Amino acid sequence: MSVGTVPAAVPEPNEPPATTPTAAGDATAEPGLFTSLLTAVEPARSDGFHLDPAAAGSSAAFHTQEQTADDTADSKAGTRGSGRRDSVWRAWMLAGAERWKKGAGAHVKRLEVQKAQAAANQVRESRQVKVNRSEGSVSNSRSGNAGSGPNGAAGKGTGGGAQKNSKNAPKNGPKSSPVNSGGGSAGTRSGGKGGDTAANRGASGGGRGPAPVKDHTGTGTAPRGTNKPSSAGAGTAGGKPGAPGAKGDSKTAPAPAATRGPAPAPVKGGQGKATDSQKGKDLAAGPKTGPGKPDPRSGRAQPQATGKPDPAKDGSATAAGQKLPEKQTPGKNGQSKTPPAAAAGETKPGPKPTASGKTPDGKTPSKDKSKDEGKASGAPGAPAAVGKPLNTRESRETGYRDGTRAARVTAHVKSYGDGFKDGWTDTSEAAAREKTRLDQARQERKTPRKEPQPVPPKPATPPTVQPLTVKEVTATHVHLGDGTARPSLARGEVRSLKQFERRLTDKAEALTKAAEQTKALKAHADAQADRALRLLEDAKTVQGGDKLTGALAKLHDTARAQAGKAEEVHKQALRSAEAARTVLANTTTRYQAMYQAVVDSPETTPAEAAFYLGDHHG
């Protein structure tokens, strides 16, 4: 299947060369050629197929199958046609849908047709067209690559079918889209014959290829055909449904289904073509496919072809085919991705697998065989094409681009996740810290009350304090007992003579006592000085050493100085006591007479001074 499909896409351009080999393969070496060719082709195809090729493969498969089927047996083709119709439908519908999505306009189609025409002779040109489209989608790029491979296969397939039409195959290979290999082949063939028109047809046929295939395959081609004519929109709709059906038939792989679909169609076309002749008219393919229906189909097919051709043409067809395959593949993938691989594997490995894969479909087996043949035939073409198609660079670039995009998205998502985590953790930590702080603050607020209490307890240690002994408490003084620093505590105020005298008396007594103490102190200091001097002399006597004697001499000096200070203190104490006594004596001398007069007087206090002294001053 895949082989058919793949070849179909690329092959159409390449087909011609492929076709010849395929033809040979068809006749005799189908198995051997198949295997060898398939094996060789597989890698390229598989690569191409996996991604886009499914679509391309689908169309190619149809064509190849058709051709092969035609070659092999018409009866099988008929059976195949039915089974493949579904696949074809799907492929076609998908292709149409994709085209529709792409919004391939009439302009594009026309341009494509023109390009196809121009490129009819050159396969590469067709590829370029595909590439242009491919820009939009990976499938295109792939289609270009895959197309080459598949085309080769398809070409072979078509060739197989066309081998009889050997001319068509080669021509088709270069021109028509691989997918449409069947139709493309026919177109190319016709192109080969007809030239530009043929090319147009061929291109259209490429696009048609699938469509016609569907027509062929889809016995109910009429409605489908009608749908297809509508082109992309209808095609898509029809194609999709068809695809599901094909998938339903064989979930193994949408790609395969597509391939099968196209393959069968081509087969039929091939049959029709074969019957008709190698001309493999593009339209003829359509019409041929529905041999019974040929006329209507042909009519339809042509319109379809025309309608489709644009999209179907190399780019469109391939794109559609590819896209279709993709779409199909996803569905198929869901069902089982194996299909594409299986398709490729089947196609390449050998007719049997394909047959087996197709067999499930039902009619496919016969078609499969035809496809197989086509594949086998295509295989040889494929290798030739391989050199061209093996441009995996585009696929790689595309993959790189997609990978970059995906990586960007992933990076954004990851970065978002990381940022989210970071923010979460940071905020959480901050909240935790805040919480701990607040908890601590609350705890502290609660604890304080306990602390204040502990503070008061200290009163426990009053013992050291000695009670103050009081001998007497007078109006003005508290006379303290022995052992106290002061003899008495007095009010701070001195407002009378007697208070003053008492205060001075106390001070005089204290100073006198201090003088005595200082005298003893002086004696003590002198004694210390004498001791130091004696030690010094003794040290000198025993020759205690210069340093020791020096230290002792210095001690003697300090002691002597201290004694001098004691002398000074003693003098000061004597002087203070003397001064105090002097003041007290003078005060008594000055005020005692007046105080005595007041005492003698019945009054307790004298009158104002002016009362007594006013006359003198006056």
Next chain:
Amino acid sequence: MADLTYRQLRRAVTDLGKDVTRASEAIRGRAQQIHEEAEDTGRVAELIRAMGVDTATTAETTELSKIMAGMSQAANAYAAAANTTARQAVAAHEQAVASHDGINEAYNRAPVDVSDLKPAWLQQQ
């Protein structure tokens, strides 16, 4: 005089330092007390001046307060001198130890009778 021994010297110096320190502390307390008395006297002088007492008495009282303050200062000076003496006593003690402690021990542990040994015998060359 010649009876002075190393241990006596150390003890004498230590006692001297202790006595001086003790006296110094006592004197410092007395000096503070006298200082308070002096201030009180000065306050009394102000009071009697407010009472209209004659200037001679108030002046004498003020003078008394100053004298007492001087006495307090002298006492503080004595206390400071006493501290100096005490420190010097400690220094002398340390010097004695530094100079003679090792020699004292060596002599006391001497395996032979060195009671009559002349100091010059061990003089450092």
